[in-house]
Amino acid sequence: MSxxxxxxxxxxxxxxxxxxxxxxxxxxxxxxxxxxxxERWEQLGLEGRLDVLNAWRQEVAKNHDxxxxxxxxxxxxxxxxxxxxxxxxxxxxxxxxxxxxVFAGRSATLxxxxxxxxxxxxxxxxxxxxxxxxxxPLSSSLLDTIPALVAGCTAIVKPSEVTPxxxxxxxxxxxxxxxxxxxxxxxxxxREVGEALINTVDAVCFTGSAAxxxxxxxxxxxxxxxxxxxxxxxxxxxxxxxADLDKAAASLLAxxxxxAGQVCVSIERIYVxxxxxxxxxxxxxxxxxxxxxxxxxxxxxxxxxxxxxxQAHIINRHLRDAVQKGAAIRCGGEVTERAGGWWAEPTVIxxxxxxxxxxxxxxxxxxxxxxxxxxxxxxxxxxxxxxxGLSAAVFAGSTDEALAIAKRVQVGAVSxxxxxxxxxxxxxxxxxEKNAFKRSxxxxxxxxxxxITRFTRKKAYLIAHA
Ligand code: NAD
Numbered sequence: 001m002s003x004x005x006x007x008x009x010x011x012x013x014x015x016x017x018x019x020x021x022x023x024x025x026x027x028x029x030x031x032x033x034x035x036x037x038x039e040r041w042e043q044l045g046l047e048g049r050l051d052v053l054n055a056w057r058q059e060v061a062k063n064h065d066x067x068x069x070x071x072x073x074x075x076x077x078x079x080x081x082x083x084x085x086x087x088x089x090x091x092x093x094x095x096x097x098x099x100x101x102v103f104a105g106r107s108a109t110l111x112x113x114x115x116x117x118x119x120x121x122x123x124x125x126x127x128x129x130x131x132x133x134x135x136x137p138l139s140s141s142l143l144d145t146i147p148a149l150v151a152g153c154t155a156i157v158k159p160s161e162v163t164p165x166x167x168x169x170x171x172x173x174x175x176x177x178x179x180x181x182x183x184x185x186x187x188x189x190x191r192e193v194g195e196a197l198i199n200t201v202d203a204v205c206f207t208g209s210a211a212x213x214x215x216x217x218x219x220x221x222x223x224x225x226x227x228x229x230x231x232x233x234x235x236x237x238x239x240x241x242x243a244d245l246d247k248a249a250a251s252l253l254a255x256x257x258x259x260a261g262q263v264c265v266s267i268e269r270i271y272v273x274x275x276x277x278x279x280x281x282x283x284x285x286x287x288x289x290x291x292x293x294x295x296x297x298x299x300x301x302x303x304x305x306x307x308x309x310x311q312a313h314i315i316n317r318h319l320r321d322a323v324q325k326g327a328a329i330r331c332g333g334e335v336t337e338r339a340g341g342w343w344a345e346p347t348v349i350x351x352x353x354x355x356x357x358x359x360x361x362x363x364x365x366x367x368x369x370x371x372x373x374x375x376x377x378x379x380x381x382x383x384x385x386x387x388x389g390l391s392a393a394v395f396a397g398s399t400d401e402a403l404a405i406a407k408r409v410q411v412g413a414v415s416x417x418x419x420x421x422x423x424x425x426x427x428x429x430x431x432x433e434k435n436a437f438k439r440s441x442x443x444x445x446x447x448x449x450x451x452i453t454r455f456t457r458k459k460a461y462l463i464a465h466a
Contacts, residue, residue: 013340077304389437
C-alpha cells in the first residue's frame, strides 16, 4: 500500500486531505517510459507539439471548475487562483510566437572556409524534472514545464506537497490526451521524491527557497546535470522626491499585498526620499487600511490566508524583532490565528533599518517596511545590501531619472513606475530576458527565447560543400 501524507487546509487548519505519495523507487520506471517516448515527441516537430498542447489546453478548459475549486482549497484564496488558471493558455500562446522563431533554423557560411556551411540545430534534453513551491501551486508547476514540452523534452513534475489538491483534476486532463500522457507525468511527495527526481532526469528546474535551492544545486552538480534555479527574493523599491506619490503608493501596495505577500517578487522593502516620506507614508497607510482579508468566507475580502503555519510564524517573528528594535507599526501589524487559519494584515512599518530581519530575510507577507534616504546613492546602496537579487521597482518623476537608478540596482528585472511587471510579462519574453542575481537563482533566463532554448543543447552541423 502506498504511503499517504495528511495535508493542512490553510483556511481551517484541519488536515482534511490525504496525499498519496509517489514511491521514489517508482521514478526510474516512470522515467524509462517517458524517455522511450521522447524521440517521437521531438520528431513530431514544433507545430505537431503545439497541436497536442492546444488539444490538452481544451481538456483543461473543460475541467476548469474542478481544477479551480481544488486550487482554492489548496491556497484559501480566489483571485490569484483564477489568475493561475490562465497560465496554460497564455503561456502556450506566447511561447508559440517565440518558438516559431527559435526553431526557424539558421545557417551561414564560414568566413575563413567559403565552402563550409554551418547549420544550427537544437537538441532537447530528453527528460526534465520540475520541482515547484506552494505559493502558486498550479502556475509554478507549469511555468517551466510548458516551454520544456515546447522544446521537445518530456517532463516529470513534482509540485509542492503543501498544496497538492489541484493535481488530480489536472492529471485527469492529461489522461484524456494520450500524446500528452506519453510525455508528461506528475508525481507527488516532498523532499525525498524531489531528491530522487534530481537523480533521474537530464536537467532540473527548481522554484523554491534559496536554502533548498542550494541543496538542489549541489545534488544536480553530483548528478552532472544542469539546474535552473528560481529562488527567493527581498525586492526593494526606491521612491524619489520627484515621484507621483499617489501612484507609487497604490502600486507598491498592490506589489506587496498580492497573494498576501506570498510572491517571490513581492515588494519587501521601500526606500523613500526623506523630503516626501511623510506624505508617502500617509498615502500608503490610507490605502493599506482599505485592503480587507478574505475572512470569514473566501469571498469577504481580497487577502487570503498565509498558506503555511510556519510562514505565519516567520512574519510574526520579523515584525516582533523590528518593533523590539524600535520600529513603529503605522497600520496593521497583526498576524493572527482565526478558526485555524493564519491571517496577516497589510502592515506599514517605519523606523526600520538593516539590523532587522524584516529588512534582510524573505518575509513573504503583506508587510511594507519603509526607510528614508537623503541621497539617492544611499538608497541604491541599501537596495543592494541584500543576499537576494530577484527584482526591484523604481518610482521617479522622469524615465531618465528612474533608469539611471535602475541600472545600478543589482537585480534581474526592474519595474519603472510600477511593480511586478517582470511577472506580468512571463511568457511574453520575446521582449526581454532576465536572470536572477545573487542568491535569487542561477542559470538561464526563464523569460524570452532562452526560456525555450535552455531546454536544448545547441548543435552545429558543419557541411563541407564541394
Ligand atoms: P521550498 O524550497 O521549501 O520547497 C520547494 C519545493 O522543493 C517543494 O516541492 C519541496 O517539496 C521540494 N524540496 C524540498 N527539499 C528538497 C530537496 N532537498 N531536494 C529537492 N526538492 C526538495 O520552497 P517553498 O516554501 O515551497 O516555496 C517558497 C519559496 O519559493 C520562497 O522562497 C519563494 O520566494 C520561492 N519562489 C520563487 C519563485 C521565483 O520565480 N524565483 C517563484 C515562486 C516562489
